[in-house]
Amino acid sequence: MIKLKSPSGPGGQPPLDSLAATFDEAVRLHRAGEVVKALEMYRRVLAIYPRHADALQMAGVCAGQLGDPANGVPLVRRAIALRPHAPGYQLNLGNLLRMLGKIEEAAAAYRHAVHLDPLFADAQNNLGSALLLMRRPEEALKPLQQAARLKPDFPETQRNLATALLALGRPEEAKPVLRNLLKRHPGDAEGRKLLEQAEQAGGTAA
Numbered sequence: 001m002i003k004l005k006s007p008s009g010p011g012g013q014p015p016l017d018s019l020a021a022t023f024d025e026a027v028r029l030h031r032a033g034e035v036v037k038a039l040e041m042y043r044r045v046l047a048i049y050p051r052h053a054d055a056l057q058m059a060g061v062c063a064g065q066l067g068d069p070a071n072g073v074p075l076v077r078r079a080i081a082l083r084p085h086a087p088g089y090q091l092n093l094g095n096l097l098r099m100l101g102k103i104e105e106a107a108a109a110y111r112h113a114v115h116l117d118p119l120f121a122d123a124q125n126n127l128g129s130a131l132l133l134m135r136r137p138e139e140a141l142k143p144l145q146q147a148a149r150l151k152p153d154f155p156e157t158q159r160n161l162a163t164a165l166l167a168l169g170r171p172e173e174a175k176p177v178l179r180n181l182l183k184r185h186p187g188d189a190e191g192r193k194l195l196e197q198a199e200q201a202g203g204t205a206a
Contacts, residue, residue, distance in 0.1 A: 019048055023055055030058060035065050053082040057089050060096065069099035087116040091123050094130070103133050114143065121150035125157045132160060137167035148177070155185050162194050171201035 026041030039062035045055040057079035063072030076093045083089060094109030107130040113123035128144035131137070144161040151157055158181040165174035178195040181188060 019045060023052070026055070026058065030062065035062050038062055039066070051082055053079040053086070053089075056082070057086075057092060061092050064092075064096045064099055069096040072096045073100070085116055087113040087120050087123060090116065091120070091126065094123075094126060098126075098130065103130050106130050107134065118146070119150060121147045121154070121157070124150065125154065125160060128164065129156075129160050132163060132167070137164040140164045141168065152180075153184055155181055155188055155191065159188075159191055159194060162191075162198065166194070166198060166201065169201075171198040174198040175202065 022041055023045050026038045026045065029035075029041060030038035039059055042055045042059040042062065045052050046059065049055075056075050060072035060075030060079065063069065063075065073093065073096045076089060076096060080086070080089045080093065090109045090113035094106040094113065097103075097106040097109060107127060110123050110127035110130055113120055114127055117123065124143040124147035128140040128142075128147060131140035131143070140160070141164045144157065144164055147154070147157045148161050158177055162174040162177045162181075165171070165177065175195065175198045178191055178198060181191045182195065185191065
């Protein structure tokens with residue numbers, strides 16, 4: 001959380017510890033799935049301190065979760081203007097842009113997040129996923145391989161990596177990825193379907 005510098009003054013502004021407590025309560029509600037209540041609390045923080053980057057960013061995330069990514073994007077962009085080197089902000093901007101169908105802009109945001117933190121597995125995965133949607137599997141492969149190394153137990157990454165390999169005509173490489181996925185998550189129906197596709201393409205049985 002950013003450190004607030006505006007002191008409590010005679011105009012009735014709450015003390016800083018009270019403002020921080022409001023933000024912390026918003027985060028708690030957000031994590032508990034109380035998105036509407038969390039958004040209201042983030043707005044309370046912003047009414048007092050409009051340059052609170054974390055509250056701006058989280059309010060934007062809430063907007064997306066409530067089905068309003070168009071209003072979430074400018075909030076996250078304002079947060080990025082205040083903290084341009086925060087990779088998580090870029091990730092969430094990309095997620096909101098993707099909700100709006102702006103896949104190329106989303107990919108650019110994910111790429112920026114990866115540039116800021118190459119070990120950010122979620123950003124690597126989301127970049128690869130966006131590139132797959134843009135029918136660019138050859139470009140998607142590297143970030144998805146990195147994401148799989150960083151977060152080997154994340155089913156979506158394994159499925160995305162296998163999808164890229166299949167799109168590149170490399171089913172023999174996709175098979176072990178999918179078998180490992182199903183070993184960890186035997187009920188993953190999408191992974192099972194992809195493995196069947198890989199086996200058919202490769203002409204081998206599981």
